[in-house]
Amino acid sequence: MSAERRSVIRGTGSALPKKRVSNAELAETVDTSDEWITERTGIKFRYIAGEGETTATLAADASRMALDAAGMKPEDIDLIIVATATPDQTFPATATKVQHLLGHHGGVAFDVAAVCSGFLYAIQVADSMIRAGSAHNALVIGSETFSRILDWEDRATCVLFGDGAGAVVLSAEEGGNRGVLATKLHADGRHNQLLYVDGGPSTTGTVGKLRMKGQEVFRHAVGNLAQVLRDVLQEAGRDASDVDWVVPHQANKRIIDATARKLGLPSEKVVLTVDRHANTSAASVPLALDVAVRDGRIREGHLVVLEAMGGGFTWGASLVQM
Ligand code: UT7
Numbered sequence: 001m002s003a004e005r006r007s008v009i010r011g012t013g014s015a016l017p018k019k020r021v022s023n024a025e026l027a028e029t030v031d032t033s034d035e036w037i038t039e040r041t042g043i044k045f046r047y048i049a050g051e052g053e054t055t056a057t058l059a060a061d062a063s064r065m066a067l068d069a070a071g072m073k074p075e076d077i078d079l080i081i082v083a084t085a086t087p088d089q090t091f092p093a094t095a096t097k098v099q100h101l102l103g104h105h106g107g108v109a110f111d112v113a114a115v116c117s118g119f120l121y122a123i124q125v126a127d128s129m130i131r132a133g134s135a136h137n138a139l140v141i142g143s144e145t146f147s148r149i150l151d152w153e154d155r156a157t158c159v160l161f162g163d164g165a166g167a168v169v170l171s172a173e174e175g176g177n178r179g180v181l182a183t184k185l186h187a188d189g190r191h192n193q194l195l196y197v198d199g200g201p202s203t204t205g206t207v208g209k210l211r212m213k214g215q216e217v218f219r220h221a222v223g224n225l226a227q228v229l230r231d232v233l234q235e236a237g238r239d240a241s242d243v244d245w246v247v248p249h250q251a252n253k254r255i256i257d258a259t260a261r262k263l264g265l266p267s268e269k270v271v272l273t274v275d276r277h278a279n280t281s282a283a284s285v286p287l288a289l290d291v292a293v294r295d296g297r298i299r300e301g302h303l304v305v306l307e308a309m310g311g312g313f314t315w316g317a318s319l320v321q322m
Pocket of ligand 1: 032033156311
């Protein structure tokens with residue numbers, strides 16, 4: 001019997017726009033305060049893309065870092081998936097622009113649209129293709145420029161989001177213990193109207209702006225995330241006490257804390273970056289993962305669980321042996 005083929009995280013990377021904006025700076029133009037934003041969300045700063053910075057350029061920068069960390073070159077990659085809800089253009093896929101920016105023109109490249117859960121969806125697709133033998137080395141990227149779909153007149157949403165990108169190199173490995181152990185994904189389209197963009201190519205012909213019923217999203221988030229975390233652990237035959245690190249979607253510190261509490265996971269095991277990045281949608285999980293890998297918290301051998309929930313609704317979790 002041949003050894004099981006798994007997808008191993010070989011390297012991580014991330015990228016942020018040059019411009020960082022504090023709550024106090026935001027309060028100069030938006031009717032809000034540092035106190036309100038900090039208390040309700042835990043956010044202190046967000047990065048906002050400037051001229052020349054796009055979802056594709058941020059994704060390419062994060063990818064170069066992940067390739068470096070993996071000791072690999074663009075020509076080693078045969079699959080690029082970009083999870084994004086803010087593509088550079090309606091088409092072509094941002095992933096093909098990333099491939100072009102990296103300067104190697106081969107393999108497969110496409111985008112995945114699952115909003116804040118997009119990175120988890122992309123991991124599942126890449127892992128399935130790697131296990132099936134149709135890909136060997138994948139760049140899985142979450143990249144967003146939500147600042148460009150925010151209504152800056154709507155203080156209930158514009159203070160919550162930021163721009164950025166995170167990337168991982170996933171490679172096939174046979175016979176080891178490392179890799180993606182299990183992923184669980186969900187979608188429930190009954191909740192389309194709680195978090196959406198009010199435009200699109202096939203409806204208004206415009207890009208549209210983000211709209212959210214924050215309180216209702218909040219209510220669903222904690223329950224859904226706690227359940228999917230339990231499910232992914234059960235699928236892999238592991239217990240919450242086995243987990244070394246939780247890397248959650250960084251939407252709101254209160255959601256992150258409440259979810260961890262439900263599972264009995266101590267806050268010391270939770271990677272928190274919402275204070276410095278705000279909510280970067282599909283980029284938030286790989287960005288936080290890269291931060292904790294680079295500062296030495298997450299190391300080879302650690303059991304890490306990634307989780308996210310967002311528009312759709314979509315939600316999911318992935319258990320990874322680093
Ligand atoms: O990434 C996808 C998943 N997204 C999420 O997980 C987001 C989930 N939702 C949330 O994180 C929270 O619901 C929010 C942070 C969006 C809002 O927090 P909240 O505690 O649910 O506040 P709220 O919407 O109930 O608003 C409370 C008050 C309102 O005033 P009144 O009606 O009580 O007088 C708002 O008008 O806060 C007011 N408010 C603000 N005040 C100052 C809303 N936005 C602001 C603001 N600054 N930026």
